[in-house]
Amino acid sequence: MSLRLQINLLLAIVIVAFTGAFLAFQLIDTKRSVREETEAANRVATHLLGYFVNTYAQTSTPIVLEQLERLGRVRSNEITLRDDAGNEVYHSPPATYKQGRNAPGWYSALVWPPPMKSEMRFYDSTLTIEANPSRAVLDGWDDTVTLLEFGAFVFVLGNALVFWLVRRSTQPFRVIERGLADVERGAFHTRLPPLAGAEAGQIALAFNRMAAAVEENLHARADAADARLRLAQSRELADVVQSRIEEERANIARELHDETGQNLTAIRSLALSLARREGDEATRETSQLIADTAAKLYAAMHELIPRLRPLTLDTFELAEAATERVAEWRRLHPEIAFSLEVGALPEHLGESYTLAAYRILQEAVTNALRHADARNVAIRLGADAGALAIDIVDDGRGLAQDWERPGHFGVRGMRERARALGGEVEIANRAEGGTRVEARLPLQ
Ligand SMILES: Nc1ncnc2c1ncn2[C@@H]1O[C@H](COP(=O)(O)OP(=O)(O)OP(=O)(O)O)[C@@H](O)[C@H]1O
Ligand SMILES: [Mg+2]
Numbered sequence: 001m002s003l004r005l006q007i008n009l010l011l012a013i014v015i016v017a018f019t020g021a022f023l024a025f026q027l028i029d030t031k032r033s034v035r036e037e038t039e040a041a042n043r044v045a046t047h048l049l050g051y052f053v054n055t056y057a058q059t060s061t062p063i064v065l066e067q068l069e070r071l072g073r074v075r076s077n078e079i080t081l082r083d084d085a086g087n088e089v090y091h092s093p094p095a096t097y098k099q100g101r102n103a104p105g106w107y108s109a110l111v112w113p114p115p116m117k118s119e120m121r122f123y124d125s126t127l128t129i130e131a132n133p134s135r136a137v138l139d140g141w142d143d144t145v146t147l148l149e150f151g152a153f154v155f156v157l158g159n160a161l162v163f164w165l166v167r168r169s170t171q172p173f174r175v176i177e178r179g180l181a182d183v184e185r186g187a188f189h190t191r192l193p194p195l196a197g198a199e200a201g202q203i204a205l206a207f208n209r210m211a212a213a214v215e216e217n218l219h220a221r222a223d224a225a226d227a228r229l230r231l232a233q234s235r236e237l238a239d240v241v242q243s244r245i246e247e248e249r250a251n252i253a254r255e256l257h258d259e260t261g262q263n264l265t266a267i268r269s270l271a272l273s274l275a276r277r278e279g280d281e282a283t284r285e286t287s288q289l290i291a292d293t294a295a296k297l298y299a300a301m302h303e304l305i306p307r308l309r310p311l312t313l314d315t316f317e318l319a320e321a322a323t324e325r326v327a328e329w330r331r332l333h334p335e336i337a338f339s340l341e342v343g344a345l346p347e348h349l350g351e352s353y354t355l356a357a358y359r360i361l362q363e364a365v366t367n368a369l370r371h372a373d374a375r376n377v378a379i380r381l382g383a384d385a386g387a388l389a390i391d392i393v394d395d396g397r398g399l400a401q402d403w404e405r406p407g408h409f410g411v412r413g414m415r416e417r418a419r420a421l422g423g424e425v426e427i428a429n430r431a432e433g434g435t436r437v438e439a440r441l442p443l444q
Pocket of ligand 2 (some may be wrong): 331365367409410411
């Protein structure tokens, strides 16, 4: 049921109840006043006619008749004279007040007072005085009709007024309803115009604030989704680039080893055989120099190969590759004490894990060698709680305040490698001095 109908119904009930109560009171009042008025009129008539009877008691009917006709109607009383044979010889004239009209029977039955009648004897006739309250009852009925008409007028006018008023004051809610429907359909740019009425105005302002917040939120979400997509795409690209680099490094390492290594060996062999041959001293010395240079070049190249791609990774597992690399560092940096601890590792880690772990280890130790000025570097490899763990600890000067400044890619590269496998790298200063790098790569 609409609000308008509810209010109209309520008003109608109130008006009908009020009018009904008023009518009931009026009915009770009319009944009392009709009774009082009729009684008074009857008393007056009886009193008056009492004198009349005393005067004309011994007089014959024609004289009484003449006197009665001269008296006429005495207020609301019916005066009748009958001779001794019971024939009506006189009846007072009918009332001229509201002549020809009467209250409806049911109404008269409600307010009609008890009958009041008195009789008086003359010489040869009987006089009857009987109260007739029909005029008083009609007055009451006319008042009731006036009241009913007024009630009906108020009913119609009040309802029409309320109908119009409610319609006018609920007009803005239809605008709000349309706005909500628009938002429901996804038109989040919908805004309501300023609405008439304090409440509707407040609701419109709140609606506009809500719509703006929702729209902003949606934009923010779309932007975030976009940024996530771009990040995922750039990670994918970084992965591809990384793997291409690894591939290329492996190719160069193989080329160096197989091609350049073979050729250097060949040059060295040729130079050595030339040096051993009979000839002049200068040629022998030059040949020996070529052989020595080729040997040095070969040794330098051999040092370069594991940096490009540890060949052991192709044939052995992470532990062997790490052991070999650490031996190399020990040889190159005799002033630093390296320790390597390898815990239980899964039997076959797979290339991506082995390579990621090896590169993280390599970058962390290289950083310690380049930046830390450390005396000890401790490396631990192991697997626990379903993850491959790589720990590199040094006792150097620790990370500087601005260690994360742009233009340095080692730590970022470590993190990218770990994240590609769903893992993380943490790098922090140790309380006792130096730096700790901890990488965890969850194993599927
Ligand atoms: N073990 C360490 N001890 C002290 N400082 C360190 C250590 N490891 C890293 N840092 C600091 O963190 C910075 C960032 O390291 P990161 O490996 O990202 O870059 P980089 O080594 O300077 O350059 P590259 O991009 O060649 O790796 C370093 O410049 C250095 O200041
Ligand atoms: Mg670095």
